[in-house]
Amino acid sequence: MSAINLPLVLALLAAAGLMVWRRANTFTWLLFTWLSLWAFFKFGLTVPIPQSVVTIYVGIMTLAVVSYASSSRERLSETVQPIVRLIVEPRFRLLLAALLIGLPALAAYNVYADMSAPLEAPGFGREIHPAPPPEITVHDETVNMTTADNPYLHLHEDDPAAWEEHLESGRRVYYENCFWCHGDGMGGDGMFAHGLNPVPSNFNDVGTLPALQSSFVHWRIAKGGPGLPDGGTPWDSAMPAWEKFLTTEEMWDVNLFIYEFNDFEPRALGQH
C-alpha cells in the first residue's frame, strides 16, 4: 500500500464520481482519463519510475484514448464537438484566447526546465550476477562451476573441530582483507565503500549469498572484478582477484565464513 500515493488516488476517484453525477460528456471523460493516468504515473507512485518509462506509458495511453475516440463516428463526433464549439462559438472567445497563449507558454516552460536541469555524469547499467564461465583455473587447479562445492562444507557434520578451524581462518582472512570494502558487519559499507562505484556487495542481503552457489562465490573471490564478463563492467569493480593474495584453502575458508556469519547457506548444487 505504501507504494501508492493514497491522497492522489482518492482525489482522482472523487473527481470521477463527480463527473458521473454531473453526466460529463465523452470529451471530458477522455480528457480526464488521460490526465489522471498521467498524474498517477508521475506522482501516484512513491517509488518514482524513470522519466523515459513515464514517456512510454503516456504514449501508449494517448494511443488508447485516440483509438477509443475514433472507434465509431458517433464517438468521434462526441469527442470533437466540444473542441469545435470552443473554436467557433463567440461566447468561448476568452477561453480560446487563454488556451492559445497558455499552451505555447507551457511548451516554453518545459524546454526551460529541461535545459536548466543540473548536469549529471552518464550512468550505466551493469549485470550484478552475470553467468560464470563453465570452468575456471585457480592456482593451477581446474574448478568446474556446476559440480564444484566448498570442500569444507561437510566438516560441519563430520568434524566440528576442523570446521571451527576453517571458520576461524576465514574470519582472519576476512578481517585482514575484506572489511575495508564489505564492512565489519558485512553490510557492504566498509570504510572505503563510499569511494567505490559499483559499491561492494552487501552480504547481509538475503538476495545475494543464499541465491548463489558456493562455486559462484569462489569464482568471484578468486577472479574478482577483472574476471567479470563485459556486462559486469569489470573495469569499474574494485573487487580484487584474491588468487593474487590468498591460497585456495584460504579462499574456501573465507567463503565458508561469509555464509556462516550471516546464518546463510549456499544454494545447493544443481539448483538454478
Place this chain on the structure above:
Amino acid sequence: MTVRANHRFQAAALVAAGLLLALPAVAQVDLGTEEQRAAGKVVYDKYCGQCHGDTGDGNGYVTPRVQPKPRDFTTGKYKFRTTPNGMLPTDDDLRRIIEIGAPYTSMPGWPNLTAAEIQNVIYYIKSFSPDFENPDRYGEPIDIPRPLESTEESIARGRVVYEEQGCANCHGDQGRGDGNSAPTLVDDAGDHIKAADLTQRWTYRGGPTKEDIYRTFSTGLNGTPMPSYADSLEVEDRQHLVNYVYSLGEADDPNYGTLITAAWTEEAIDLQDTEALDTQFETAPMTRFPLVGQISEPGRNFYPSVTSIEAQAIYNRGEIAFRVRWHDLRADNSGKNSPYLEVPMWDEDNDIVASGDEGGDDGGFFGIEEEPADDAGFFGVEEVEPQDDSSFFGVETVDDSAGDFFGTGDDFFGTGDATSDGAEFSDAVALQFPASLAPEGQPELKPYFLFGDAQNPVDLWFVNLTHGVADTFRGRGSEAIEPTEADIVEAVTSYDQGEWTVTYKRRRASRAGVSFAEQQYTPIAFSVWDGFNRERGNKRSLSSWFYVYTEPSVQQTATIPMLRAALIVLAIELLIVFLVRRRASQGKAGEESASHGLAGTEAPAV
C-alpha cells in the same frame, strides 16, 4: 547530650546527606551482572574481537593494517569522553561511539545492535580493565554550554585564542593539519597520528558539531597528543574558539561529486601567469571526489593519508587545464616516486611482523622478497629501481635514517623520519584518462580503473612533486606502465599552508591519447601519493572513474529553444482554429437547414 552537640550532629548529617546527594552522579561503579557481561561477550566475540582482540588488548586480526589502531581496552584510556582529562568515559560516551563509530577510521558505527546488546557489550568491555572498579577514576561529565552565535567578533576572538594556545603548532595556521610538529606526533601505541584537518569537519573522529568540538578540546583525547584545555581556558573563550574552529570548515559533510564541468574561456591559458590563472579558475566549479586506499592489487595501502581531492577544469580553443588540490601535513619534495615503484609485501602492514604468513601458497608471485630478511637487506630490495632517475635522493635519505627506523622498533614513523630533511618518497599526484574513447554510439568499455588493462590502456599525467613537472605514462595495468612522449603536458605546483595545488595543461587534440571535444564526457580518475606515509607505486590513494564534461563554448541561453517551442505550438493551434472555422462557415453556407449542430456537417449524406 547537650543541645549544641545535637546541633553539631544534625549539621554533620546534613553535610553527609548533601554529599550523598551530590555523589551518585559521579562514582556510579556499574559493572553489570554476570549474565549481562556474558551476553556482552557473545556480541563482542562476533563483532568486535577481530579488531579489539579477543582478550580486549587491541590486538585483533586487523591491528597491523589500520591506523589509528583499535583501542586496547585493558589500558582504560579512552579518547572520546565527556569526563575530564585522564578519567574514565561514562556509559553514554561509550554508547555514543559504539552507535555512530569514528568516521574515517576503521571503527564503524553499529546502528543495528539493540540498546540492550550495546549496554551488555559495554559491561563486557569494562571488564577488561580493573580501572572501572576504582571509584577514583570516575569523573563528573563536564558542562557543555549552548554554543554562542558565530558573530565576526566571536570568530576573531577565537582566532586569537587559537594562536595563543598553540593549536597551530599541531593543526597548522589554517587548520589543515600541517603544524610544525604535526609530522612528529605519535599516540600511545607509538604510531604516527595526524593532527586533525580542522577544515574537513566530516573527518572529525569525535563528531562535527560545535558541542563535539567543545568537548574535544575541553577534555582532550587521552592516548593522543591532543591535550585538554580545561585548565587554561575560560568557558567563554572556549566558546569563541569553537566558533573559530567551526568557521574553518565549510560543511558538515563533504558533498562528494561525480563530475567536473570544464568552464570555457576565450583567453589564453598561461601557467606562469599565476594571477590570471587564478582568476580563470575562479569561474570554474570545484568538485570534491573521495579517495580511498588502493587495496585491490599487491602493494596495498590500508591506511591512506589523503581522503579526498578537489578538482576543476577550464578550456579554450586549443588547450585544456586541470587544477587539483589536496591537504598534506607537509611537503615531501626531495624523495623519489613513480607510478611503478615496487612495494614489497611487508610494507603493506604498519608492523614489521616476522611471521608474514600472508599469501603463503607459493610465495613466488610477488616477484621479490615479501619480508625483510634482515635490517640491512630490506632497503636494498627496494632501491633496485632501474628506471628511477632520482634514486640518489632516496639512497641518501635511507642512509641517514636507516638507523632511526630500526632504533624505534616497529615504528615506521619514528621521529627520526620526521625530523630528517625529507622522506624517502616524495608526494605525487596523477590524473588518469582512457587512452581512447569508444566511438560514438558504441557501448563504453572503459579501461580497468587501476592503471588500465592490456586491451584498454590509460594515460597518466603524473607529477612527482620533487620535480614539479608532468611526466606522461601509458598504463596497461599496474605491472605494465611505460613512459610516453606523445603529448606534452605542462604542470605548475605549489604548496601553501598544508595544501598542494597542481595545475596541468595540455593541447585538447591528441593523436595518441584522448582528445577533449566540446560537450564531451571524458572519464577521469585520480591518484595521490603521500611520501610521508611511504606511499609510492601501487601504495596510494585513488578514486574510481568519474567524468569531466566540457561545457559548450557558446553559452546556450534557453531563450531561442523556448521561443521555438512556443511558436511551433502556436502555429499548430492557429492552423486548427483556422481549419475548423473555415469548415464550420462552409457548412453553414452550404446547408441552410443545418439545425442539428456542427457535428451534422460531418455526417454523410444519406
